[in-house]
Amino acid sequence: MKKLMKGNEAIAEAAVRGGCRAFFGYPITPQNEIPEYLSKRLPEVGGCFIQAESEVAAINMVYGAAGSGARAMTSSSSPGISLKQEGISYICGAELPCVIVNMVRGGPGLGGIQPAQSDYFQAVKGGGHGDYHMLVYGPNTVQEAVDIMYDAFDKADKYRMPVMILGDGMIGQIMEAVELPEMKDPAAFPKKEWATDGTGVGASRRIINSLYIEPDVLEKVNHRLFDRYKELEENELRYEEYLVEDAEIVIVAYGTVARISKSAVNALREKGIKAGLLRPITLYPFPAKAIAKVAAEANVKKFVAVELSMGQMIEDVKLAVNGAKPVEFYGRTGGNVMTPEDIVEFVEKEVK
Amino acid sequence: MATVFKKTKMLTDVPFHYCPGCTHGIAHRLVAECLEEIGCEGNVVGIAPVGCAVFAYNYFNVDIQEVAHGRAPAAATGVKRTHPDTIVFAYQGDGDLASIGTAEIVHAAARGENITVIFINNAIYGMTGGQMAPTTLIGQKSTTSQQGRTVPLNGNPIKVCEMLSTLDGPAYIARAALCDPANVAKAKKAIKRGFEMQMQKKGFSLIELLSTCPTNWGMTPVQATEYVKENMTKQFPLGVFKDIDKESK
Numbered sequence: 001m002k003k004l005m006k007g008n009e010a011i012a013e014a015a016v017r018g019g020c021r022a023f024f025g026y027p028i029t030p031q032n033e034i035p036e037y038l039s040k041r042l043p044e045v046g047g048c049f050i051q052a053e054s055e056v057a058a059i060n061m062v063y064g065a066a067g068s069g070a071r072a073m074t075s076s077s078s079p080g081i082s083l084k085q086e087g088i089s090y091i092c093g094a095e096l097p098c099v100i101v102n103m104v105r106g107g108p109g110l111g112g113i114q115p116a117q118s119d120y121f122q123a124v125k126g127g128g129h130g131d132y133h134m135l136v137y138g139p140n141t142v143q144e145a146v147d148i149m150y151d152a153f154d155k156a157d158k159y160r161m162p163v164m165i166l167g168d169g170m171i172g173q174i175m176e177a178v179e180l181p182e183m184k185d186p187a188a189f190p191k192k193e194w195a196t197d198g199t200g201v202g203a204s205r206r207i208i209n210s211l212y213i214e215p216d217v218l219e220k221v222n223h224r225l226f227d228r229y230k231e232l233e234e235n236e237l238r239y240e241e242y243l244v245e246d247a248e249i250v251i252v253a254y255g256t257v258a259r260i261s262k263s264a265v266n267a268l269r270e271k272g273i274k275a276g277l278l279r280p281i282t283l284y285p286f287p288a289k290a291i292a293k294v295a296a297e298a299n300v301k302k303f304v305a306v307e308l309s310m311g312q313m314i315e316d317v318k319l320a321v322n323g324a325k326p327v328e329f330y331g332r333t334g335g336n337v338m339t340p341e342d343i344v345e346f347v348e349k350e351v352k
Numbered sequence: 353m354a355t356v357f358k359k360t361k362m363l364t365d366v367p368f369h370y371c372p373g374c375t376h377g378i379a380h381r382l383v384a385e386c387l388e389e390i391g392c393e394g395n396v397v398g399i400a401p402v403g404c405a406v407f408a409y410n411y412f413n414v415d416i417q418e419v420a421h422g423r424a425p426a427a428a429t430g431v432k433r434t435h436p437d438t439i440v441f442a443y444q445g446d447g448d449l450a451s452i453g454t455a456e457i458v459h460a461a462a463r464g465e466n467i468t469v470i471f472i473n474n475a476i477y478g479m480t481g482g483q484m485a486p487t488t489l490i491g492q493k494s495t496t497s498q499q500g501r502t503v504p505l506n507g508n509p510i511k512v513c514e515m516l517s518t519l520d521g522p523a524y525i526a527r528a529a530l531c532d533p534a535n536v537a538k539a540k541k542a543i544k545r546g547f548e549m550q551m552q553k554k555g556f557s558l559i560e561l562l563s564t565c566p567t568n569w570g571m572t573p574v575q576a577t578e579y580v581k582e583n584m585t586k587q588f589p590l591g592v593f594k595d596i597d598k599e600s601k
């Protein structure tokens with residue numbers, strides 16, 4: 001049965017059903033409904049909720065909990081995610097599974113509280129120090145966010161890395177009808193032999209660590225991490241193509257901007273302009289090969305990257321297209337959101 | 353032949369990397385002996401800091417996490433909330449705990465987080481080469497206070513025990529000095545009491561250990577212990593600052 005839910009609350013419930021039993025966070029708009037919901041919900045299932053003293057503390061609580069075997073998560077919005085970056089880098093270095101939700105708001109600085117996609121670079125290129133990535137999703141509906149959240153801990157555990165859900169602010173605030181999946185049984189989750197549950201002594205001792213003083217050892221660790229990122233590309237890459245087959249203009253957009261773009265594609269088609277949409281669902285790994293393939297099609301004349309930023313994802317689109325076709329950019333920022341008509345108007349000018 | 357001294361099984365056989373005369377080694381041994389004496393082998397998680405004790409994960413014979421600079425109380429919170437019946441301790445230096453990690457220690461204490469914190473106050477940033485710490489004494493020289501620390505320029509040293517004992521969360525807060533056998537014995541008693549508080553689920557405990565850094569103080573080990581006794585204990589008086597069992601009696 002479908003239930004009408006606000007995005008943030010639906011994501012929070014999906015987290016619990018996906019096995020989350022520990023949440024650590026600090027208030028910031030526009031994601032407050034996630035901690036608020038979980039502060040009530042987690043104790044009902046024997047889980048732990050702590051409002052930390054800061055985002056810095058929150059992410060390090062996640063480190064401790066994840067390191068000792070819990071399905072732990074945090075959520076925040078842009079300025080708070082910036083504060084978490086050191087901790088995220090440590091989590092990646094120590095190969096700990098966890099889930100991080102970023103309901104992105106406009107920046108830089110304190111910015112605004114309205115929707116944005118201007119944390120794309122931070123999310124997919126690293127964000128903190130060192131060589132690392134995370135599995136990053138950009139859901140475009142509340143249902144998709146729920147489904148991704150529901151499986152996020154399984155993916156995090158499988159690859160021993162954080163999964164980030166990059167919401168664009170809108171996804172957290174809109175109300176949509178969602179089908180909530182069934183509660184997963186924590187007893188069925190794979191045992192984490194590497195976790196510091198306290199039982200280790202002597203040979204069975206576990207050490208959670210990201211310090212490797214020997215260059216050769218650290219280099220090996222870096223290669224191990226990047227081998228795993230290759231696995232992500234093979235197993236977890238997700239994207240959607242909409243009317244791309246015969247398209248002359250291919251819009252690339254993710255998150256709720258992709259929904260707006262889809263409406264624009266339909267309107268353009270009505271006007272006789274052959275537009276299509278390629279929507280990355282995983283932002284890391286990025287569907288570069290799929291974009292390259294489309295770029296090689298003779299019918300495709302041009303790409304348009306549409307984003308709520310000054311142009312961030314477009315860099316990955318350009319790398320994928322690799323000069324085969326022109327790549328244009330249309331974006332709004334500051335918390336402003338484009339309408340389908342705005343995109344239609346932009347594309348119409350481009351085809352002239 | 354009778355055994356008069358045996359190394360505790362809660363330490364591994366890895367030799368310490370600490371400088372000669374450094375009291376980190378004594379502190380490790382005391383913590384490990386207390387863990388053994390309270391009988392929690394196979395039910396402990398340690399948290400190692402960033403500082404000279406960063407390699408503590410090689411020495412304590414327990415499950416252990418190495419965490420970011422200053423964040424040990426936060427990570428310990430995450431561990432403890434996941435395993436409430438496991439003994440969780442954090443081991444932190446003065447830069448780690450009283451400078452970059454002030455928020456985390458204050459709030460872990462305020463929450464009454466049921467963990468034990470071993471606070472190594474050597475009045476200096478040992479690992480990075482002897483810079484001024486939040487606990488550096490007035491007049492004490494460091495590489496970033498080369499004429500000696502002054503109040504107008506650097507403010508006063510932070511008294512962590514006094515500060516935290518104003519909070520309601522802590523169950524036990526004490527300061528001891530690793531400067532001679534009698535004081536070392538007192539330090540051990542305090543550490544054990546901290547762990548016992550945790551076992552009884554009474555809440556947060558912190559034991560500050562006045563420690564030496566002969567290398568960065570530019571002293572011999574003997575001079576350094578003298579310095580602790582003569583100078584550090586004046587700025588940082590020894591004693592028990594909070595013990596909720598005694599309060600309620």
Ligand SMILES: Cc1ncc(C[n+]2csc(CCOP(=O)(O)OP(=O)(O)O)c2C)c(N)n1
Pocket residue numbers: 402403404405421444445446447448449472474476477478479480485
């Ligand atoms: C975020 C961050 N800032 C700075 C450092 C560098 N750093 C390493 S150890 C240390 C100070 C350690 O001093 P203390 O906590 O007193 O421990 P000690 O070495 O004296 O035992 C610093 C500043 C770091 N590792 N991380």
Ligand code: SF4
Pocket residue numbers: 369370371373374375376404474478479564565566567568
């Ligand atoms: S530098 Fe100082 S604190 Fe560090 S091991 Fe040497 S003596 Fe000990």
Ligand SMILES: [Mg+2]
Pocket residue numbers: 445446447472473474475476477478485
């Ligand atoms: Mg120090």
